[in-house]
Amino acid sequence: xxxxxxxxxxxxxxxxxxxxxxxxxxxxxxxxxxxxxxxxxxxxxxxxxxxxxxxxxxxxxxxxxxxxxxxxxxxxxxxxxxxxxxxxxxxxxxxxxxxxxxxxxxxxxxxx
Amino acid sequence: xxxxxxxxxxxxxxxxxxxxxxxxxxxxxxxxxxxxxxxxxxxxxxxxxxxxxxxxxxxxxxxxxxxxxxxxxxxxxxxxxxxxxxxxxxxxxxxxxxxxxxxxxxxxxxxxxx
Numbered sequence: 001x002x003x004x005x006x007x008x009x010x011x012x013x014x015x016x017x018x019x020x021x022x023x024x025x026x027x028x029x030x031x032x033x034x035x036x037x038x039x040x041x042x043x044x045x046x047x048x049x050x051x052x053x054x055x056x057x058x059x060x061x062x063x064x065x066x067x068x069x070x071x072x073x074x075x076x077x078x079x080x081x082x083x084x085x086x087x088x089x090x091x092x093x094x095x096x097x098x099x100x101x102x103x104x105x106x107x108x109x110x111x112x
Numbered sequence: 113x114x115x116x117x118x119x120x121x122x123x124x125x126x127x128x129x130x131x132x133x134x135x136x137x138x139x140x141x142x143x144x145x146x147x148x149x150x151x152x153x154x155x156x157x158x159x160x161x162x163x164x165x166x167x168x169x170x171x172x173x174x175x176x177x178x179x180x181x182x183x184x185x186x187x188x189x190x191x192x193x194x195x196x197x198x199x200x201x202x203x204x205x206x207x208x209x210x211x212x213x214x215x216x217x218x219x220x221x222x223x224x225x226x
Contacts, residue, residue, distance in 0.1 A: 097208075
């Protein structure tokens with residue numbers, strides 16, 4: 001199937017770490033992406049990971065990939081109020097690089 | 113480098129009309145993908161164009177069509193509009209090679225069908 005699943009809401013306190021989870025079903029996934037969408041805006045690419053990697057770190061962002069369980073997570077360290085947004089995970093598949101399959105998005109709310 | 117631009121940003125149409133949306137990719141990008149975003153269905157892939165050819169297609173009816181010009185600019189057209197076509201239409205551009213395509217999104221066109 002084409003399912004990419006995410007929990008819908010996450011609320012954290014400023015300064016805490018946020019962990020947003022995503023599961024996917026297709027074993028032919030090649031790259032997995034995290035996008036951020038702020039109100040009234042398009043999608044901003046945050047980071048991506050190749051399917052044969054298990055971890056990638058980029059400043060405050062850490063992506064973990066468990067390929068066996070088809071589970072992806074995005075950890076945001078020292079979460080700030082400016083991180084409040086909707087976060088989407090997305091996958092691309094072999095020979096379909098221009099087609100991204102998105103999860104429903106996780107709305108992150110950061111409280112001061 | 114200028115980002116992806118979409119015009120118009122907002123559009124109001126009535127049922128039965130048709131609409132054309134435009135997307136200008138980042139300079140040097142040859143692939144343009146289109147997505148529909150609605151509260152109920154989320155983000156759904158419409159189609160991708162690369163070097164003026166449709167390379168991938170989603171599960172949308174034939175009323176949704178697109179094209180790409182030699183300068184990589186792309187248009188999508190929706191004919192015989194239905195209320196359910198009200199959505200944010202996003203385009204994304206990328207270099208277009210291989211399985212990894214970092215897609216950069218435009219701000220979207222908000223279409224309202226009355």
